Amino acid sequence: MQLPDQATGEQHLLENLEGQACAFCEEGQLVRGSYKGNTAALCDECGTPGAQLW
Numbered sequence: 125m126q127l128p129d130q131a132t133g134e135q136h137l138l139e140n141l142e143g144q145a146c147a148f149c150e151e152g153q154l155v156r157g158s159y160k161g162n163t164a165a166l167c168d169e170c171g172t173p174g175a176q177l178w
């Protein structure tokens with residue numbers, strides 16, 4: 125059995141997060157972006173990062 129490579133896993137995580145409702149505001153939806161220079165899924169309304177990849 126082969127372990128999934130880490131980059132693919134991160135891409136998959138972001139794809140799963142994209143389009144999800146923000147947990148911090150009513151209207152927001154998570155979109156792919158960057159936060160403090162790292163790839164992250166951010167709310168398009170309030171800018172709260174839903175997930176961040178270090």
Ligand SMILES: [Zn+2]
Nearest residue numbers: 146152167170
């Ligand atoms: Zn939000």
